[in-house]
Amino acid sequence: MRAARRKGLGPLVLIAPAAVLLGIFLILPYLNIVVMSFRMPGQGTPYGPGFTTGNYTKFFADSFYLHQVANTLWIGLLTTAICLVVGFPVAWQLARGTMRFRALAYGLVLSPLLVGIVIRSYGWTILLGNAGLINRTLTGMGLIDRPLPLMYNALGIVIALVHVFLPFMILPIMAGIQGVDPSLESAARSLGASRFTAFRRIVLPLCTPGIQAGCILVFVLSLSAYVTPSLIGGLRVKTMAVTVVDALIDTFQWPWGSALALMLSVTGALCVVIFARLTRMKWKVARP
Amino acid sequence: MKRPVLTLYCLLVYAFLLAPILVVVGASFNAGNFLTFPPQGLSLRWYVTFFHNDVFMRAIRTSLWVAAVATVISGTIGTMAALYYVQHAGRWKETVRVAMLAPLLLPEVLTAIALLFFVYAIGIGTTTMIGMVAGHVLITLPFVFINVSASLESFDPSWDMAARSLGADRLTRFRRIMLPLIKPGVIGGALFAFIISFDTFTISFMLKGIGTSTLPIQLFDYLRTNFTPEAAAVSTVSIVLTLVVVIVSEKVLGLRIHRF
């Protein structure tokens, strides 16, 4: 190990390609987009000469965008919360279950990852549409007269987003639970804790990092999701990501689009920081 | 089953996970012109239509090409970075990890936009595939890194020392000891990279040039205006292609994984 350190340059060769790649194609573009967000809007060109803070003042001045940010955050939070509730028991069973078909179940959890997001969202349009499978079935059974509004609203988006990102919740939590020695639970129960108390006081705090990772991942992913809201929300419900992309692709307003994208990302990052703070504080109190 | 409620609940979740995929596959065999249920008879006509659709066929070729190139590049770069991270990073370990995972943690939309502006800023634009491939390498890199570094972490340094004590030089140790033992991680990472690249949308959407649409983009465009089951046929073929890649890499490359 020391020999390697002394050679110094040798090992750096290993990291150099990644550093160059990230430097050129990640860091420089991000610096560039920050600069872009302060440029003047152009007339017939993507951006004009000179700099301005106008893109940001426009954002804060217009309640339409603030409202849309709130809407996007709300969809993200809802998606994350539902993913957690839906995914935790599955993660638990995968981590601790002694079932025969564990490999198959694991494959099922992974399966959405193997299928593109466009295809999965497409599947949901088939299921949720006014003439879709669910509404047809329910009408056919005489349970409803008019189709339920499942698509072109926040509900449809959340359902599809939960599906799309559920594996990202289940996998880290499963890893977290697997990292907790089952004998700790037995120990807690031998000391008189109920199954629930043992879970709450022992297992939950220990697999917190997995839960946090899953929540943050799902939240960030759903904030920047474009395909699903675009296909399921249609023109009626737009999330920030959709607005941003449209601003760039359809109207070529680069500085404005940059400002919007950055505001969305900064808000998302703030939420993550707040979430991390809150959860850690809470669990610290829970610990003796 | 020991806990029937939990089991039932999980089965429901699995059904939920599978439902939209099964629906798409099912819809592709619909003989009718529209996505109706129950289907108006079974037919492969939409597959025939699809195979004669040049736009889709070109998109498949583009997708496979980009995914292959991105996998090779990010597989190599990511494996090297993982080697550095586990064995040499020292106190820079956390920095390296965060940097390598950054493309996964940053919103893909933002990365895609930033990259788009950047390729224009440096004057290459979207006329070449450089921007698109770079984007795919970026977003697949974390998956290679995670997989390879996980298998490196479980690589016992005393194996390397043992090989040294037996007289093996650096290259031999890498080739005969380390590589075979981290192979599952490398293959897993490359597999992930390929699938992510093959399926990714946002990056390709922003960075596509004229005539360089990938399959997901073409499908997305199609879905905005058309409702025929051809899209379902396209999707099914895409799913099958992914499955083939998974199975082939498992059978051909992964055979030795199971030997120990």
Add this chain to the structure above:
Amino acid sequence: MTEVSIERLTKTFGTARAVDGISIRIADGEFISLLGPSGCGKTTTLKMIAGFEEASEGAIRFDGKDVVNVPAEKRDIGMVFQNYALFPHMTVDQNLAFGLEMRKIAKPEMRSRIAKVLDMVQLGGYSERFPNQLSGGQQQRVALARALVIEPKILLLDEPLANLDAKLREEMRVFIRDLQRRVGITTVYVTHDQAEAMTMSDRVVVMFGGRIAQIGAPSDIYERPENLEIAQFVGQVNLIKGTIIGAAEAGKRRVASVFGEVAVDSREDYAPGTAVTLSLRPEAIELRPEGQGGAAGKVTARYYSGSIIDYRVALDSGETLHVQTFPNIRIAEGDRVSVHAPADGFWLLGAAK
């Protein structure tokens, strides 16, 4: 074969001196143990001999040739690791062949050498097994075989028995020692288990805090420890207060203690009247029923463990003794006893502090 000489070997990590200027000469074919608590520098020393750690200062010579700048893979050592470090993706045969391939040994010779060494470690029929198909003891023997098959200059073992259960560990001690004698290879063995070091080694090097506390034959270390720390590390010891009376025959000192006046072995000279500490091993003490001379005391506890019995005896003079005897005497808890200790059971540790 090979003679190893270590001269003022030092290893510093930052400001810490993990190994602090140690010198050892290891004779050809000698079995030497580095014994000490964890963190004493014994493993670091072994790694420097192997070439896995660079020496900060000092020399390591194999047959007079300094190997400090020779990389591990060129030092021609055989090493057995604590966790065996068998290559999990190779069969036993492939594991053994690896070192021979590195030396470009021809196939037929390779085959015969592997067969011979497998026979030696009694694993004849196991060559096609993978390591995870072997028990701990078998893996251990494969590791040993892999190190020996290359016919190295020296054999290095890093706590090789630490992961085995107690019974197997005792068997392997004898096995390794016998094998080493048969092969006649210079061997350095690292352990924190004093019994292991004692039974296997020609000489034991006791290390504390990166320095050598004492080098000597096992009996030397056990019976004539340089200081209290060593005495306590290599076994149980009772400390008895005494006062020097004068010189006795053959370099011994007459010392007065609760056991009366005895002639005690000592390395150094002390002026009459000096307060000293004597060590007395538990198994050297003899207990007799009350009223038979010696020091008087009372048994406060008795622990039966089959081959021996441990007693705690409170002497009337206030000291507490730990006594180990064969279970052929029947003395019960609470009995009053006469405690006897032969003169050669004592050792003069040093002036009392």
